[in-house]
Amino acid sequence: MNIKDFNVFITVAETRHLTKASKLLYMTPQGISKVIKNLENECDCELFLRTGNGMELSEAGRHFLKYANKAMEEYFDMRNELLRIKQKEHGVVDLLSAFGIVRLVTPECILDFKKKYPEIEFHSRECPDKQVERWFLAGEGNVAFSLAPCDEEKYDVSELSAFPVKLLVNENHPLSRKETVTIQDLRGEPLYIESREFKIHDLIVNKCREAGFEPNIMFETSGFSLCHKMVRENKGISVTVDFVSDDMGHDNMVLIPFADGDYEWKICMLTRKNETVGNGVDIFQKHVKEWMDRIREGDINR
Incomplete structure (x- = not known):
């Protein structure tokens, strides 16, 4: 069994139906059924009870689900940890930004950074404020733009600018x-x-x-x-x-x-507390702060 098999099993357990699971997994019901059958053969027990209404977990299946969820959680923790190591070692900026903040910082700031530092790998995603912080807290990204208030016990916070609502x-x-x-x-x-x-x-x-x-x-x-x-x-x-x-x-x-x-809309730049940021993130933070200073001084028009 492998991590993909666990994902198939968990999806069937949640949907309780092969057809519904197939739409989520982009697999045929026959392909999913084969994965489940192989898992049952390997475990030498029945994981699902086939009923007229779909698929119900057996007692063994309910226990297997606990281990499958744990394995998936540990797998993604491992992937995130390896990604953070790569980001520190190879100069990667993985920005999570709340909607509207790149508009404020200006896209030209990002373009100028990429032009000046082509050796630094840059990625970015935008989503609502609270989603940014949920993802960031879960280990995604290595720098974030969000809005105050931010939890300063979890993040190192740099305030960039503020506007009245x-x-x-x-x-x-x-x-x-x-x-x-x-x-x-x-x-x-x-x-x-x-x-x-x-x-x-x-x-x-x-x-x-x-x-x-x-x-x-x-x-x-x-x-x-x-x-x-x-x-x-x-x-x-x-x-x-x-x-x-x-x-x-x-x-x-x-x-x-x-x-x-x-009534204030205050934008902040975040890194995780007690996490060593890579050289790429350090350069990016300095670039953004200097850019914002130039906007305030009138050297750059927003």
Whole structure:
């Protein structure tokens, strides 16, 4: 038996059906059945009970599942550890970035890094803030862009920049006439906001709850473009930061600052605590910090 066999077994155990498992594994039901039969022959016991409704684990199968899950977990731990060793030894940057941060840092920063250091292997992936930190904590990537707050017991954190979170409303909305707003102005308003996988969602929802009400969330989205569209059509309100709104355009919309506390979108660069970063990551961190300094000083236009 090998790690692929364990993966087939676990998938069948979870789906309880050969056809469903075949769609997930991109294998034929006959191929999956052969793997299961070989495992049963090797273990000299029946791992599944074939029923009219599908595949049910036998008592032996339930015990086998525990060992299969453990083997898969240890295999991926080993792969991640070997990958980290490779990254330190050979100069690899494997960046995990929350959506929107590369737009802020600017793609030119990444392109300039790759041009200056062609010997450093560079990879990057983008996903929501909380997914970045889950993956990073699980050992994926060797440097990350995320949003505060970040757990400083788990990560070494470098703050790169911060922007105020503002209310976005259509120019025909009554709130557009205000110079500043408070969280109470959101009470009862149809709100379009990024999903719970984004920290800006937690910021606004928690502020509303502290003020004694639940926000009237109409839709949670994985991208800001829908929020922007609904505000443009005056079907609701949203929250965002200046540079995102500027990039998307806001001819008939107004950004209004909050006046009742800290509403901040703060970007951070993370490495794992007590983990020696390779030379590639060290060079990348210095490059990003210097680039951000040049943006602040006006040498580079965002």
